Amino acid sequence: MNRLRWSRSPYLLQHAENPVDWYEWGDDAFAAARESDRPVLLSIGYAACHWCHVxxxxxxxxxxxxxxxxxxxVAVKVDREERPDVDAVYMQATQALTGHGGWPMTVFLTPDRQPFYAGTYFPPTPRHGLPAFGELLEAVGAAWRDRRSEVLTSAGSIVSQLAERAVTAMPGEVGPEDLDHAMALLRADFDPLHAGFGGAPKFPPSMALEALLREGGEDATLMAGRTLDAMARGGLYDQLGGGFARYSVDAAWVVPHFEKMLYDNALLLGVCTHGWRRTGSPLAARVVEETVAWLVREMRTEEGGFAASLDADSADGEGRLHEGAFYVWTPAQLRAVLGDDDGTWAAGALSVIDAGTFERGASTLQLLADPDPERWARVRAALLAAREERPRPGRDDKVVAAWNGWLVDALVQAATVFDRPDWLEHARDAAALVWRLHRQDGRLRRTSRRGVVGGAPGILEDYAAQALAATRLAAALRDPVWLARARELLEDVLELFDDDGAGFFDTAADAERLFARPQDPTDNATPSGLSSAVHALRLFAELTGEDAWAERADRAAASAGGLVRQAPRYAGWLLADAVSRLRGIPVQVAVVGPAGPDRDTLVSTAHRHVPAGSVVVAGLGDDDGFALLADRQARDGRPTAYVCRHFVCRLPVTSPEELVAQLQT
Known part of the structure; x- marks a missing residue:
């Protein structure tokens, strides 16, 4: 066992029995490098990463x-999910040096933490134009020993060039013409055959879909709807257990990269809920129901949070680790579980063919058309039970603050739209865990595991996502405690991450100093810290009516508004915010009056029909801490709804029909 045996990270623990003498990231490793006059081998990955395992x-x-x-x-192993700041700066170096990035990421550093050579996966023998890892070690070691001055000069030059090339935020306030241009770019990049954007590999475009659903025009709704349907019917979606895989390796959503990430499912849960609210799609409703069931069944931790990921790899029938082994089927396997009649029917319904759509004659499961519901329910239950007998993929059970924040945000929306108080309880439990455990000495920590908080500090996305979650809970529960917590987190955002301009850095002002301070405004697999902060500030302003928060959101959004016009796929949440701001979409709905079925019906109606970014609060009126309820009176003692924009309200209504009519106009 090496030093990693003391780690809290499941990824680092995967390497605790390596013969490599690994260090965790920290001063001890670099002190050892200086004292021994050796360079640092930095290896960055994550627990569910297939090629990291390879x-x-x-x-x-x-x-x-x-x-x-x-x-x-001196070998240093980093979990990129635990230390996204370290990952970000060295990924920037890797991309600059090689033209691409990915994981595992392999970077060689001076003892002063400056990179001088980088790559991703290296094989044990030369292939595909890559040197063997052993050859690389010998070459880098020889360069450090024999050409030290060249290496140090190169490292200094790389750092200087990276500082000059720092991500430009492309400032500019987004106007109506910019929205039109962004939508035109999305239309041009849309795949008319398979839906989604671009070609293979194809990732779930969660943030762009949210923007399209908010825009709501015919083209936008069609692109969003077709993409959601294609993902939900293809191999990307787990047709038996629910939940989405990380991405599709092909353009048609047939074969996924089988790891399941919490953040993907959090963001897609929110988008599917929004999609159902706009279109009433039965498929969207089914995906929401099944995905939440999977989250609660397989991802919820004993402490009430949600685990980070499920691995892509699991043991196959011969006991060897193989990507996707848990999820794929052959026609013979279907018949063995279901019998000849149902097995043959299931193979046709799920696109399981003799040749296989994946590897070794196995197929991913697709549900390209709606089968007979009773027969499908019976077959699905039998296959799911049989699959539970297979060796399961490993679970990274650490709780990540940002990912749980995005999930709570989506889960609260799903709970209120679909009237599922049990989902709301799960959301509250997860947020409460993060607040209780991750909030230490007035600061937020990034991760915890099994009830023990980690040492990595929270970054901008952690604070912003948790503030967004706390605001959603405050409104849904009419709870001033969560409102106060949201305010506290947003005050931290302004104090710790402000860039002395309009935007935000990704790391706090007193965080560990790397060779660059990360500040990336682009959405990638997850929303950027900047766009998360904009959404959190905007929602808090909607709930409280305090204009200062909306003004700060405006300034932050304008710090990267050029991205919306030039690269909307990578600025989806900023585009969604711009749509809401320019179209005046969000409203506030106050429902006042005595608790009971009549008030519940008005509240449920409001949640199902309000546009994205809106808030709904219910209470007796004049509730402490909720300005939206102040001075609102129930008419004739009956529960009454007030539809407001910027806290200016229309005439109060008492029937669901009247409320829907106001919300639709």
Whole structure:
């Protein structure tokens, strides 16, 4: 066992028995590098990463290669999900040096933490134009030993060039013409055959879909609806257990990269809920129901939070780790579980063919058309039960503050739209865990595991996502405690992350100083810290009516508004915010009067029909801490709804029909 045996990260624990003498990221590792005059081998990955496992088995578990590493380098292993700040700055270096990035990421550093060589996966023998990992170690070691001055000069030059090339936020306030241009770019990039954007590999465009649903025009709704349907019917979606895989390796959504990430499912849960609210799609409703069931069944931790991911790999029938082994089927396997009649029917319904759509004659499961519901329910239950007997993928059970925040935000929306108080309780439990455990000494920590908080500090996305979640809970529960927590987190955002301009840095002002301070306004697999902060500030302003928060959201959005016009796929949440702001979409709905079925019906109606970004609060009126309820009176003692914009309200109504009519206009 090496030093990683003391780690709280499941990814680092996967490497605790390597013969490599790993350090965790920290001063001790770099002090050892200076004292021994060795360069640092930095390896960054995450627990569900297939190619991280491959390189570990091929190289880091090899005693001979490990001996070379231990003799000539100080080896540092980083969980990118635990330390996204470290990952961000060295990914920038890797992309600059190689033209691409990915994980596992392999970077060689000076003892002063400056990068001088980088790559991603390296095989044990030369192939596909990549050197063998052992050859690379020898070459880098020789360069450090024999051409030290060149290496140090190169490292200094790389750092200087990266500082000059720092991500430009492309400032500019988004106007109506910019919206039109962004929508035109999305239409041009839309795949008319398979839906989604671009070609293979194809990722769930969660943030762009939210923008399209808010825009609500015919083209926008069609692109969003077709993409949601294609993802939900294809192999990307787990047709038996619910939940989405990370991405599709092909353009047609047939074969996923099988890891399941909490953040993808949080964001897609929100988009599917929004899609159902706009279109009433039965498929969207089914996906929401099944995905929440999967989250609660497989991802909820004993402490009430939600785990980070499920691995892509699991043991196959011969006990060997193989990507997707848990999820794929052959026609023979279907018949063995279901019998010949149902097995043949299921193979046709799920696109399981003799040749296979994946590897080794196996197929992913697709549900391209709606089958007979009773027969499908019976078949699905039988297959799911049989699948539970297979070796399960590993679970990274750490709780990540930002990812749980995005999930709570989506889960509260789903709970209120579909009238599921049990989902609301799960959302509250997760948010309460993060507040109780991750909030230490007035600051937010990034991760916890099994009830023990980690040492990594929270970054901008953690604070913003948790503030967004707390605001949603405050409105749904009419709870001033959550309102106060949201305010506290947003005050932290302004104090710790402000860039002395209009935008925000991704790390706090007193965080560890890396060779660059991360500040990336682009949405990638998750919303950027900036766009998350904009959404949190905007929603809090809607709930409280305090204009200062909306004004700060405006300034932050304008710090990167050029991205919306030039690259809307990578600024989806900023585009969604611009649509809401320019179209005046969000409203506030106050429902006042005695609790009971009549008030519940008005509240449920409001949640199902309000546009995105809106808030709904219910109470007796004049509730402490909720300005929206102040001075609102129930008419004739009956529960009454007030539809407001900027806290200016229309005439109060007492029937669901009148409320729907006001919300539709």
């Amino acid at each position: 390189m570990a088995h091929e190289s880091f578990e090899d005693p001979e290669l490990a001996a070379v590493v231990n003799e000539h380098f």
